[in-house]
Amino acid sequence: MEGEPTRIMLAVNESTIKGYPNASISSRKAFEWTLQKIVRSNTSGFKLLFLHVQVPDEDGFDDMDSVYASPEDFKNLRNRDRARGLHLLEFFVERCHAIGVGCEAWIKKGDPKEVICHEVKRVQPDFLVVGCRGLGPFQRVFVGTVSEFCVKHAECPVITIKRSAEETPQDPVDD
Amino acid sequence: MEGEPTRIMLAVNESTIKGYPNASISSRKAFEWTLQKIVRSNTSGFKLLFLHVQVPDEDGFDDMDSVYASPEDFKNLRNRDRARGLHLLEFFVERCHAIGVGCEAWIKKGDPKEVICHEVKRVQPDFLVVGCRGLGPFQRVFVGTVSEFCVKHAECPVITIKRSAEETPQDPVDD
Numbered sequence: 276m277e278g279e280p281t282r283i284m285l286a287v288n289e290s291t292i293k294g295y296p297n298a299s300i301s302s303r304k305a306f307e308w309t310l311q312k313i314v315r316s317n318t319s320g321f322k323l324l325f326l327h328v329q330v331p332d333e334d335g336f337d338d339m340d341s342v343y344a345s346p347e348d349f350k351n352l353r354n355r356d357r358a359r360g361l362h363l364l365e366f367f368v369e370r371c372h373a374i375g376v377g378c379e380a381w382i383k384k385g386d387p388k389e390v391i392c393h394e395v396k397r398v399q400p401d402f403l404v405v406g407c408r409g410l411g412p413f414q415r416v417f418v419g420t421v422s423e424f425c426v427k428h429a430e431c432p433v434i435t436i437k438r439s440a441e442e443t444p445q446d447p448v449d450d
Numbered sequence: 451m452e453g454e455p456t457r458i459m460l461a462v463n464e465s466t467i468k469g470y471p472n473a474s475i476s477s478r479k480a481f482e483w484t485l486q487k488i489v490r491s492n493t494s495g496f497k498l499l500f501l502h503v504q505v506p507d508e509d510g511f512d513d514m515d516s517v518y519a520s521p522e523d524f525k526n527l528r529n530r531d532r533a534r535g536l537h538l539l540e541f542f543v544e545r546c547h548a549i550g551v552g553c554e555a556w557i558k559k560g561d562p563k564e565v566i567c568h569e570v571k572r573v574q575p576d577f578l579v580v581g582c583r584g585l586g587p588f589q590r591v592f593v594g595t596v597s598e599f600c601v602k603h604a605e606c607p608v609i610t611i612k613r614s615a616e617e618t619p620q621d622p623v624d625d
Contacts, residue, residue: 281486281487281488281490308607312456312576312577313456313488315456315492315495316492316495317490317491317492317495320490320491320492401487402487402609426601426610432483432609432610432611432612433609433610434577434607434608434609435601435607435608436607437607
């Protein structure tokens, strides 16, 4: 008797190095780990809830050389951001569809750590999976880490999946 | 194609209030949660590894009024400690056996947080589940928490399962 599927929320983001529209190394790893170690062959026993939080500032940085001449230009920009987020989620949703795991995916804007915890409160998953870069103490202080914040503040159990050493890019702050 | 089962280590301990040989509220909760939310009906996909760490000092406390007159008395004491630990593990192993989930269980002596991290390194489970009492900041500083230490130092992903509010005893430091 299986009852309702276990609802696993996965926080996913874009890669800082692999370019549009790739998932970050740690998001991808967290996703693969969840499939291999938790879902396994029991595809009907789980539902994956993908949350992508877009950071407004980060998107602005790419647009330093853009010229905005009309309200339309801003609308196009917003559409482009939206398209990027959708492409990211499409990767995960297509993969789930291919193996027959139920899923939902959505985009929010804001500070990832705050938004993730807010969405946990709203959606009440059984647990949250977050990828992390596995940075050393100095790098961690410098860039902050979403996973540590979620472990402390999310109102559900949280499991943090580190990238493996062989997947770590030359600059470990990249992902 | 399922391959090797996912190996989940569970750190379990005795209750401080329910008396010999009961599992603590948080150990029991972490175990039930793992069965309901992770294992579900896929009993052949998972193997549970139960580790119980006995704290030498704690056991000594109960023996303040005992009289030790011969080396035999100490041997009996050690046998009694061993029996308590075995009773605790028996609860979990019997439950696994009844539902058909593979398991292993063993006892170590020492500081639970250090021993758990050491055993993770040795046994290399896919992840570690630890129950926690969900104490407030003041109570936490006072008693220390095994789960926080493991989240930081264990060499595998860790998921911490809090007791529910309705299971919390009058004194939340009890378990």
